[in-house]
Amino acid sequence: MRVQAKICGLTTFETLDTAVRHGASHVGFVFFPPSPRNLGFDQARALATRAPAHVQKIGVFVDPDDAMLDAALAAGLDAVQLHKVTPDRAAAIRRRVPVWVALAVKTAADLRAAAGFQAAADRILYDAKTPEGAALPGGMGLRFDWTLLQGHRPPLPWALSGGLDPDNVAEAIRVTGAPQVDVSSGVESAPGVKDVAKIAAFLQAVARC
Ligand SMILES: O=C(O)c1ccccc1NCC(=O)[C@H](O)[C@H](O)COP(=O)(O)O
Numbered sequence: 616m617r618v619q620a621k622i623c624g625l626t627t628f629e630t631l632d633t634a635v636r637h638g639a640s641h642v643g644f645v646f647f648p649p650s651p652r653n654l655g656f657d658q659a660r661a662l663a664t665r666a667p668a669h670v671q672k673i674g675v676f677v678d679p680d681d682a683m684l685d686a687a688l689a690a691g692l693d694a695v696q697l698h699k700v701t702p703d704r705a706a707a708i709r710r711r712v713p714v715w716v717a718l719a720v721k722t723a724a725d726l727r728a729a730a731g732f733q734a735a736a737d738r739i740l741y742d743a744k745t746p747e748g749a750a751l752p753g754g755m756g757l758r759f760d761w762t763l764l765q766g767h768r769p770p771l772p773w774a775l776s777g778g779l780d781p782d783n784v785a786e787a788i789r790v791t792g793a794p795q796v797d798v799s800s801g802v803e804s805a806p807g808v809k810d811v812a813k814i815a816a817f818l819q820a821v822a823r824c
Pocket residue numbers: 623624643645647650651652675676677696698742751752753754755756757758776777778779797798799800801
């Protein structure tokens with residue numbers, strides 16, 4: 616089956632169009648002010664409106680409050696990706712919109728937390744754990760040991776994230792069997808600046824898998 620790919624942290628029409636043209640199944644919009652990829656709600660609405668219906672629009676949040684969610688959902692999101700969220704809060708949000716939970720992974724023990732989200736999420740995104748005190752819980756180009764996922768039974772549909780790029784994504788898919796991959800800084804020329812050539816190369820590499 617074709618591996619799906621999400622290009623996360625898009626902020627411009629040009630990079631959105633590139634992702635769509637090269638076959639991204641999902642695009643991600645970040646709503647987290649400390650991030651270099653943070654979007655205003657009007658910007659997000661313009662991008663979401665431009666993306667075709669077959670491309671899923673995913674809003675990325677760090678434990679958002681209801682006011683933040685209300686404003687972002689009005690931009691036209693298909694699902695939300697939640698970082699640093701509890702199962703109870705994820706379940707409450709899921710009553711309004713499909714939920715992806717980003718699970719921060721460094722060791723095998725971190726994978727066990729996925730089970731707690733079985734009734735609270737629609738998808739688990741296995742992402743690299745960022746260092747204690749880091750400004751961002753994702754989007755830092757860090758990867759975890761992919762072999763940890765070998766023998767792990769994800770309780771939900773899942774995706775692999777963290778430190779992927781055009782050169783390593785095929786190997787990551789081979790090692791983990793990931794049905795879906797997610798990338799942000801691996802297709803950038805600088806933090807928050809997406810690179811159209813890298814987006815195209817990443818999606819071409821995924822399409823060859
Ligand atoms: O990308 C951000 O700036 C961000 C900010 C706050 C929470 C999550 C964020 N990104 C999450 C993502 O979905 C990234 O695509 C994922 O962590 C992978 O990032 P990267 O290792 O840079 O490819």
